[in-house]
Amino acid sequence: MAFAVNEINRNSNLLPNVTLGYSLYDNCVNLGIGFRSALSLVSGQGEEYILQESCVGAPPVLGIVGDSYSQPTIAISTALGLYRVPMVSYFATCSCLSDRQKFPSFFRTIPSDAFQVRAMIQILKRFGWTWAGLLVSDDDYGLHAARSFQADLAQSGGGCLAYLEVLPWGNDQAELRRIVAIMKKSTAGVVIVFAHESHMIYLMEEVMKQNVTGRQWIASEAWTAGAVLQTPDLMPYLGGTLGIAIRRGEIPGLKDFLLRTRPDLHHNNSYENNMVNQFWEHTFQCRLAPPPAGWVESGGALCTGDEDLEKVETEFLDVSNLRPEYNIYKAVYALAHALDNMLQCVPGRGPFNRRSCATLQRLEPWQIVHYLQKVNFTTLFGDQVSFDKNGDALPIYDIMNWQWLPDGRTKVQTVGAVKKSVIKGEEFTIDEDKIFWNFQSKEPPRSVCSESCPPGTRMARMKSQPECCFDCILCSEGKISNVTDATECTNCPEDFWSSPQRDHCLPKKTEFLSYHEPLGICLTTTSLLGTFICAVVLGIFIYHRSTPMVRANNSELSFLLLISLKLCFLCSLLFIGRPRLWTCQLRHAAFGISFVLCVSCILVKTMVVLAVFKASKPGGGASLKWFGAMQQRGTVLALASIQAAICTTWLVTSSPAPHKNTQYHNDKIVYECVVGSTIGFAVLLGYIGLLAILSFLLAFLARNLPDNFNEAKLITFSMLIFCAVWVAFVPAYVNSPGKYADAVEVFAILASSFGLLVALFGPKCYIILLRPERNTKKAIMGRGINK
Incomplete structure (x- = not known):
């Protein structure tokens, strides 16, 4: 602090024509002493100093740098906040101090525990440590850190706490034994500690007694740099510790300043020399007054007052690891910049009432608070210093690693940093190659409650x-x-x-009645075979169209029936292959119309047989005029037209469509044609069934006609086969899933078609091809006599 004030006073660009002074109080790490010292400073009741011959008295206090710990800082800042006296701490990290309502004039150049907690959680995430224990000190520092850590850990989803224990003050062996026993029993391989060096000293004594090794320690800034813990006895337990440390800074010229400073024991009334004397007395831990004779030994240091200071090894002259000192340096400069900004105010453009400015003659502490809130400068080390709305500086921490060297020495190595900037936001960097792991594997440990769940x-x-x-x-x-x-x-x-x-x-696997599977190949082959047989029979009938066998059985209807059967065989192919919209719409229409043509031809044939028989009786010749060639064609066309109308209505109102069915198998897509309208499908089948039953009944009535009209017997037998097939089809179709429903329908089409083909045309082809002597008019007309 003395160096920073001296440097500012020599800087012509910062606070020109203004000289800063300071008063130093030792709080003796005691809340009461620190509180009284702070009140003495702000109340003007402090010790009077002779600053110059014309300037005597207690100087005005524009701001306080301190305190060092959170608990006294909370008490002091609460009181100073009533007077709006700015207080800039360099070491108090409790996140509770960020409450602007409770601490309206508090600032700090050290990051709060909230940021330290986030930094630790970043470390946990980096190494996949989701299961950790947390130890905290029994004070505001530890308890607030515990609450902040738990809240941030839950919010980030970075892991869970295996246990949370509060370390007692002092050497409470029973409580420490209980806590260490919990650590030893726990499966958590990572231990996070928010505590002071004194807590850790007592804790590690018990850790050594119970020999708790194999733990990865994570240290808060309060004990990361604790040299008293970096001993050969403790390194088997604490080696590899990762810690959050205050940012190390460089202050050019500080060591030269310390070396140039000499105590002046002959001017004890000098304010500045009194401060320096106290500094050197603490530095060398011995009296600076000339000893009576020889050397004086005090606290392990020998001195006479005439040593070469450059050769004296003491931590107070070590400026290579400035951490809290660097924060003090920034705190003093923050107050200086605030005062400098205030003095540059232009009257009439000020921030206060009626755009007024503050003056040194009538300066109020709250005016310094206003300017301190807006401070923004960069140190010679390159760190930006500014305060947010809660008085917290831009946070920055170093990540340290306790390394145990082969020769037994210890070294604290910087392995990363975590900081926040205005431009880039939060940044976390760590060099894993530099980290010493105190495990046989020399790798980061595993610390999880449950191992990761693999994919699936x-x-x-x-x-x-x-x-x-x-x-x-x-x-x-x-x-x-x-x-x-x-x-x-x-x-x-x-x-x-x-x-x-x-x-x-x-x-998903797809399923439909395919041309490539055995069932589809079999049905396709059968369909094509039936079509071929129909074509052969049609050829035979055309070739022998002038023979009595062909002419006697109404050759025109026979040709039409063969063509219809051929269509029936071919329409079955529409049921094979992946269903598409046009195949779904066409398959049932083609099936329905083809079979109606077949059954209509058979029905007309049956009616003609009955008419001819009736005409053979006396007075029955008039009935034949209703069954001429035109009437026969018209009847077939009319009956087929009705079916066409049914199909058209069905397709227009609720057309069949392809459907991906996943109800049969979860892992399969069954492609099928949904009928759209069940009523339409039922009417189509019902109409075919009606004509078939009518044909069967008429043929059954004509079964006993004379032999020269015996086609009725063939019709009866064919209709019996037809009806049997389609009666069996309905339950089989309803209970067959997916492609098997299509296979059942194709089988029914092929079976009924073959039944009609064989029953109606088999005997005739037999006579035409194998018994030509019976294919004569005389033989046909005389069959009844012979019998």
Whole structure:
């Protein structure tokens, strides 16, 4: 502080024509002493000094730099806040001090514990440590840090606490033994400690007694640099510790300033010399007055007052590791910059009432607070200094690692940093290659309550356990997880299904009556065979169209019936292959119309047989005029038109359409044609059934006609086969899933078509091809006589 004030006073660009002074108080790490000292400063009741011959008395206090710890700082800042006296702490880190309502004039150049907590959580995340123990001191520093740590850990989802214990003040062996026993029993391999060096000294004594090794310690800034803990006895336990340390800074010229300073014992009334004498007395831990004779030994240091200071080894002359000192340096400069900004105010443009400015003659502390809030400057070390709305400086910490060297020495190495800037925000950097790990593997340890759940599983919380303790449950069918530690399994897209490992989705297998599978090949072959047989029979009938066998059985209807049967065989092919909109619409229409043509031809044939028989009786010739060639064609066309109308209405109102059915199998897509309107499909089948039953009844009535009209017997037999097939079809179709429903329908079409073909045309082809002697008019007309 003395150096910073001296440097500012020699700086012509900062506070020109203004000389800063200071008063130093030792709080003796005692809340009461520190509180009284602060009140003495601001009340003007402090010790009077002769500053110059014409300037005597207690100087005005524009700001206080301190206190060093959070607990006294809270008490002091609460009182100073009533007077709006600015207080800039260099070492108080409690996040509670960021409350602007309780501490309106408090500032600090050290980051708050809130940022330190976030830095520690960043370290936990970096190494995957989700299961850690937390030890805190029994004071405002530790308790506030514990609350902040728990809240941030829960918010970030970075892990869980295996235990949280409060370290007692002093050497409470029973309590320490209990805490260390918990540490030893816990599966948490990482221990985070927010405490002071004194707490750690007592704690480590018990750790050594119980031989608790294999722990990764994470130190708060309060004990990261504690040299008293970096001993050969403790390094087997604390080696590899990662700690958060105050930013190390460089203050050019400080060591020269210290070396140039000499105590002046002959002018004890000098204010500045009194301060320096106190400094050197603490530095060398011995009296600076000339000794009576020889050397004086005090506190392990020998001195006479005439030593070469450059050769004296003491931590007060070590300026290579300035951490709290660097914060003091920044605090003094912050107050100086605030005062400088205030003095540059232009009257009429000021920030106070009626745009007034503050003056040195009538300066109020709250005016300094206003300017201190807006301070923004950069140190010679390159660090930016400014305060946010809560009085916190831009945070920056070094990440330290306690390294145990092969020769037994210890070294605290900077391995990273965490900081926040106005432009880049929060930055976290760490060089893992520089870290010493105090484990046989020389690798970062594992510290998790439960091992990570691999892809294909999800985490399931254990009852009454922290969220970091979980079981890994395999995803259910149709769901996957393709990341580690998934909390939920995600559904596969509609056309996909989960793999056996449940870590990715696979396209669902598709199922339909295909031309490439054995069943489809068999049905296709049968359909084409039936079509071929129809073509052969049609060829035979055309070739022998002038023979009595062809002419006697109404050749025109026979040709039309063969063509209809051929269409029936071919329409079955529409049921094979992947369903598409046009095949779904065409298959049932073609099926319905083709079979109506067949059954209509058979019905007309039956009616003609009955008419001819009736005409053979006396007075029955008039009935034949209703069954001429035109009437027969018209009847077939009319009956087929009705079916066409049914199909058209069905297709227009509720058309069949392809459908991806996943109800039969979760891992399969069954492509099928939904009928659209069940009523339409039922009417189509019902109409065919009606004509078939009518044909069967008429043929049954004509079964006993003379042999020269015996086609009725063939019709009866064919209709019996037809009806039997389609009666069996309905329950089989309803109970067959997916492609098997199409296969049942194709089988019914082919079976009924073959039944009609064989029953109606088999005997005729037999006579035409194998018994030509019976294919004569005489033979046909005489069959009844012979019999």
